[in-house]
Amino acid sequence: MDSLYKNSFSELSARSCFSFLQAASQPEELIEAAAQSGYHSIFLTDRNGFYGMVRAYEACERIGLPFRVGVELCIENSALLILVKDLKGYRRICRLISEGFRLKEKNQLQIDREALEKWVDPQHHFVVLPPRNFPSFDLLGFYQNHFPFYQLVTRRFESTQDEKMKKWLQNLSKEVPLVWSWDVFFHDPSRFELFHCMEAIRKNQRLSETLASVNSKACIQPLSLLKQLSVPKEWVYRSREISESCSFHPKEIQYHYPREWLPKGKTPSQFLRELCEKALCERYSNGEPPNTRKQLEHELQLLQELQYEDYFLSVWDIVNFARSRGILCQGRGSAANSLVCYLLGITSIDPVQMNLLFERFVSKERNEAPDIDIDFEHERREEVIQYVYRKYGRHRAGLVATLICYRTKSAIRDMGKALGFTPEILDELSRKARWREPVLETKTEDKGLQRLFRLAKELRGFPRHLGQHTGGMIISQDRLDEMSPIEPARMKDRSIVQWDKYDVEKLGLLKIDLLGLGMLTCLRKSFELLEKHKIAKLRLDTLPADDPKTYQMISRSQTVGLFQIESRAQMSMLPRLQPRSFYDLVIEIAIVRPGPIQGGMVHPYLRRRMGLESVSYAHPKLKPILEKTLGVPIFQEQVMKMAIEVAGYSAGEADQLRRAMGAWRKRGDLSKHAADLQHRLEKSGIDREFSERICQQILGFGEYGFPESHAASFALLTYASAYLKAHYPSVYLCALLNSLPMGFYPPHSLHFSFRREGVNILPIDLYQSEWDHRIEKRVSSLALRLGFRAVKGLSREACQRFLLERDQGLTPHCKTANSLSDSNSSLNEERMSRLLEQHFESDDRSELALLTGKDRKQSYWSSLKPKSPPLISQKEISLKWKSLSEWEHLLLDFELMDSSLQEHPAKIYKKEKWNYPVSLSKIKLASQLEKEKAGVGFFVFGMIQSLQSPPTAKGMVFLTLEDESGFLNLIFDPPTYKNFKAVLQKSWGILAFGRLQKTSSYTSIKVQSLIEPKALNCEIRSSRETDRRVTSPRLLGHRASP
Structure with missing residues (x-):
């Protein structure tokens, strides 16, 4: 470090990765490097906003460097830096940027001379020209006339052309003060390669086609280099003078809650x-x-x-x-x-x-x-969001942003494309990343892959673009666009601030989370259907409490489609916990979480609940805290109370513990809190085994854990959904399907599950179906009629047009093709044919229903001949038909609507397509396992429903299989999963052999092997003359990757 310039130089131009693919260092890295190099300060000048400002502020607070900030704008294709002097200057730049974004597309900031003249004030700003993208002489004259004190920044010049530019700048210095700058794009020269690749990614080019806009010297350089380059001292000292003239600090941003709702004369x-x-x-x-x-x-x-x-x-x-x-x-x-x-x-x-x-x-x-x-x-949340905008104005309300950062998969994709890797290689690497393989740690001799993995690691964690928070909104009494620039979100009529929830929290701004929940939509639609059909009048607060039928259904794990208790883990817990009251549901929701699981609290609680273990307390003070949960801590609040009452924590220390537990993998470091609590618990007389379990539980809460209040709020909705399913299953399923997407299961699993439980589901009917699914009254029961919303690729607009024609008395057969398709639909000819076929197979009122065989088929295929203008096909349709098998019907149904009202796919497959080297007589159904003894080996076959490997499972993989009788829980240990992973990845269904495991009334199968078919059944005979090839053997599958 050169003592001549130590603490005398301030970098005025430094972009961070918050310029989004236009710089290659985090704000923290820039500030740390500047401090280590002996800089007085460094201005963070990201493009178009203050996205990284709060992180820079935190780093400056931690390191002890003065906080400085500015912004880089593009004015008439040239770069302009505006450095903030004070709070008023900061507010004016926020307004300038917000105005530039207003009525523009996302990321399209547009600022003209008029806006600069309106908002930039030399009393509150320094206007600085960076040494690139120089303005035209006309624009330069505008700057000189309106901003008398601006700085032209220079850096090292080497080429002949740059020497000419240097002389030109020196001549200009007679009128314009010059200031030295390294014009920083990354904190260290080693990041230049990453920066170059990021430019290629941003331009959607290969690296070999991309010319880097700067060289490796655009970084934090040692102060000794200033002397070596003979930089004029006044250029260096002037940078500190500018920095010392700036005083703005984020702590000056004052936030006040709004008061529009306050009646006159009242506090x-x-x-x-x-x-x-x-x-x-x-x-x-x-x-x-x-x-x-x-x-x-x-x-x-x-x-x-x-x-x-x-x-x-x-x-x-x-x-x-x-x-x-x-x-x-x-x-x-x-x-x-x-x-x-x-x-x-x-x-x-x-x-x-x-x-x-x-x-x-x-x-x-x-x-x-x-x-x-x-x-x-979730379907009406937008009404609430728009109410907030209307009430407070878009200058006082905005959604919180969220950073969309590179993860392993996206880093491999973008970096690999820039480096020229083939799509096939990137697909394979991305697939491995999706299956949680440490792909970037792979050892390889391939130099190209080594480079890709190294650069993808560096890119991982960098922000790619700005998104919007799921529902966090800031509302303010004062102008929000003077606290942060506000820019349009991708969704229509929404706008966002430039900070995420952590930044907002750091600055003390009020955030209200307006979240969308599908189950609330489902419940409201259920209540409306019950009232519409004069079945019952119910509300959330009028549902009968502690209904025995409801709890009996829950205890049998008949919870497909229910809120919070439909997952594999929850369904496995329910028969053991046997909920009988509302508080049992609260515990059920909270206990299947990493906190209680990692803390080893699940089995002690279950044993005590079943009377297999006596209730005891490790310390007398624990009884009032843990009595409700039989002496076993399950909730975050209980850990906090233990810390205060037993370990002697102050309220402030307990709050720090709460914050760490609530961080959930973000900025909380739980390990130190857990160790401290364990030490203090043991000091108070708690035995080591119990305190260690508490320590592990705290670490589990860091992964994911519920406070009691949160579990209780969710339990209300769990009970409501269960009550409706137990008493009005057809109505509840109708509301649930009309509220999709939501929940854990796809439509076909919901159909098969509810049909097994007695719900009558009727196919789509051209005369009777509407867009939504609806309830039809039968003689002695209710039935669910599927609506057109189930059809893949059918737009609601096209459906409404068809329904209007139908209601006007037009014959649907001859107009279906034109009515149900439009330029915005992907309803292809094949799906249309299956839709008509389903209708004619059940339609006993049309003349076509009187036809049989080929004549009937030919008649309705002729109805598909396009009218003018043709929207389906220009070709004459002339087809030869043969009868379809059940399997072919099934595939066509799934092609139409991702479901079927045929028999279960597993049953049809065993009946028509079985080609495994195992006799069907050896296959056990899910419904048969309850009567079998633990430890016995069985073959099971079914559709893959879900595949999960929770972080707390130590590599164990849990697979839910569905056959015609119900669900099967399969468990793979890590070696077995590794052996058969390839089979699972390519299959919609599997044949497995394993040993039966039973705990209470919960059954599972510990898989020992998967049996592969003799040949893949990926080709079937089409109903037309040509063959139809099933390109994806996972056509019927729906699963989540572990």
Whole structure:
């Protein structure tokens, strides 16, 4: 480090990776390198915004370097740097960028001279020209006339052309002060190769075709190089002078909660108390439970002290709007710990009755605003979001951003394409990455692959582009576009700030999560169908509690399509836990999570519940904390209470523990908290075995774990969905299918499962079906009629056109092809033919139904001849037909709508296509296993439903197989899975041999081998003259990769 310039040079131009594929270092890396090199400061000047500003601020705080920021803009195809002097200057640049984005497409910032003149002020900004993309003489004259104090930045010149430019700049220096800069694009020369590749990725070119815009010297250089290059001292010292003239700090950004909802003449405290008092009488019409009033006073006092009333009332206003429009909604997460939230109608759980911990939500020690998450019907959430925009204006409201960063698969894809790898090689590498193989750690002698893996590793974690948060919105009393630039999101009528939720939290901005939940949509549609058909009038808050039929169904694991308890892991737990009450559901939802599993709490709880182990407590103080869960900690709140009551944690220390547990793989480091808690528990008299289990549980919560309040909120919806399925299965399935996509299962699994349980599902009918599925009343039962929404490739617009013609009395047969297809649909001829065939096979009213065999087929194929203009085909259709087998019918059904009302594919396959070297008499069905003895070996066959390998499973792989009688749970140990992974990847169904395992009434099969067929059945005879080849043997499969 050169002492001559130590702490005297400030870098004025430094892009980070938050310029999105236009720089190759994180903000933290730039600041650390600048500090190590002895710089006074470094300005982060990313393109078009302040995306990386908060990360730079955190790094400067940690390292001790002065925080400096600016922005690089493109003006008339030339680069311009604007450095922020003070808070007013920062606000004006936010407005400038927001205005430039307004009414433009995403990522299309446009700023003209008029906007610069309006928002850039030399009193609050430094205007600096970087040494590239020089402006025209006309634009240069504009700068000189309007911004008298601007700097022209220079860096090292080597070529003859650059020498001429250097002389030109020196002449210009008589009028314009010059400042030295390395014009940084990465913190170290070793990142130049990555930067060059990123330019190729951005331009969608191969590396060999891409000319790098800078060389390897565009990085943080040692100060000694300034002396070697004979850089004029005034150029260097001027950079520090500019830096010292800047004082803006992110802490100056002041945020205030909005108050639009506040009645005239009342304070927030008065209005909040008024609402709560009114709700207290309504919620507890038969009298307040003990401690309710005390808890309310405690919460109101704390909210007033922390000045959070505006926040709670802002959320109340949003929820009030949703309820006024009939939109189902419910708060979740730690907000359910609050009695105030319960009284305001934000949450549906009574925290006093459940003895929930309010400090898990709000406390003096937290030093952060509470975070309220609200679920809305996923189909109507947009109404709520647009209400917020209308109420507060787009200058005061915006969605939080999310960073779409490179992961292994996407890094391999983009980097490999830039390096010239073939699509086939990249497909194979991406497939391995998808199956969680450490592909970038692969040892290889191939130099090209070595380079790809090295560069993909460097690229991994860099932001690729900005997305929008699932529902986090910021609303402000003041202008939000003066706190952060606001830009359009990809979705219509949405706009986002330039920071993610961690940045927003760091700056103390209010975020309300307006989330979409499919189950709320399903429940609302169920209630509407029940009322429409005069079956019942129900609401979420009027469902009968503790219904025996509902809990009996749940305990049998008949939970396909139910909220939160339909996964393989949940279905395996239900027969063992045998839920009989609402709190049992709360435990069920929370116990199948990494926290309790890694902490070894699952089996002790189950043994105690079944009476196989006595309930005991490791310390007398643990009894009131763990009594509800039989002495076994399951929830995050219990760990916090243990830390306070037994380990002697202060409320502030317990809150730090909460934050670490709630980080879920992000910025929390749980290991130090777990070790400290273990030490302090043992010091208080807790035995080592129990404290170690608590330690492991805390680490598990870092992967994923539920607070009790969150599990309780979800349990309400779990019970509601189960009650409706138990009592009105046809109605519930109709609502569920009309609410897709959601849940764990595809339509065909829902169809087969509900049909096994007695639901009558009717095929699509051209006369009776609508767009949505609907309920039809039969003599003694209800039936579900499939709607046109089930047809793959059929647009709703085309369907509505057909329905309009049908309702006008036009014959559907002759117009179906033109009516149901349009330029926006991918409803091909094959799917159309199957749709018509299904209709004619069940239509007993049309003249065509009287025809048989070839005549009937030919008649309706003739109806497909296109009218004018032809939308399906220009060719004359003349076809020879033969009868279809059940298997061919099945495949055509799946081609039409990803499902079938034929028999189960596994049953038809065994009947028509069986080509395994095992007799069918040896195959056991899922329904037969319950009567068999543990340890016996069986063959099972079925469709692959899902394939999972949870992080807590130590390499074990769990596969759900579906046959005609139900679901089978298959377990692979790591060696067995490795041996048969290739078979699983290419198959829609498998034949497996394994040993039966039984725990209580839960059965599973420990797989020993998979039996391959004699030949792949990927070719079948078509119903036409030509052959139809099934290109994907996974046509019927639906599974998640581990």
